[in-house]
Amino acid sequence: LKSSNSLEIFHNQCPNFSHLMDNDRFDLAFFRLRTELKHFEHELAWILRQCFSRATTLSSKLTLLNVFYGAYQREVVQRALIHEQQWIIDNLKQEFQLVAQLV
Template sequence: MNFDNQEQNFEVSFFNLRTTIKELERELSKILDLSIKHCTTIGSKLRLLEVFEGVHERDVIQTHLSSEYVWLMNEMLKEFSNVKQLANSTEEVQSVMPNIVNKCFWYHGLEQRIRVPMEKFSHLYPNLLQGDLGYNLRETYKNTLDMIEKSKNETFKKWELSITESLTDKLQQTVLKNSSLDELLAKRPSSIEVNFDFELEKFLKEIHYLEMPPFNLDLTDVLKDKF
């Protein structure tokens, strides 16, 4: 058996394999580069990179996509800054839900708006978060989350303080009432109507929504002294 020929054949085959792999990587990098340029948002670019997770880590592909990584990080920085401004905004957001619930949904949406892309990017490219731009991105993300949490807590605290002792009386009111005090004083038959309190209904709706997902707030301590 000629081992020299076998060794030579193996080296040739291995060289051909590596050459083929390199060529395929170059072709794939061109496809990825072209595809990602058609994606115009942070979410769409990250979604595309997720599809090719594991493959895009190859050196040839990393080189082709290096400018896209920088674009992603800069755009995420802009997005975090925009969200921070929105969290500080005092404008009322229109909604059919009670005011406190509406604001909580607003802050939850802002949080998800930055948390989802940051978690995806951190999973795909943890090494890119170690440089100067990555450090800036991590700090801006953390500060923005802290700002949202602070605004949310302040809003909830105001709502908690707005719960007055009069609500205890509202819950103890009768279900039905006379529709006309004048008729009652005149000893004439009076009609009966439901003793409906819109303020109490609004408050009960707020409690209902706040105890449901995505908030799942435990309001026991807040309400135990009110009822």
């Protein structure tokens, strides 16, 4: 909903892309849109960090990673979840070591 409002404001400020003679107007509108989208990325990263912190098992964290794979591709989200990523890697290594011992 927030991103839809941001896009609507952008389209209202620059209704016709075929006439970009008013570059300052477009640049300002695009800058505002980009700033809003970056803010939403940070909000998303915070939300995902909360989700991962509440997931206590390797399986639940991997499920979250699978569900939010597209969002995880964003650099802001990856930076926010770097500790969770390391936790997953460490626990996967432990799981593989246990399996190797069983075999």
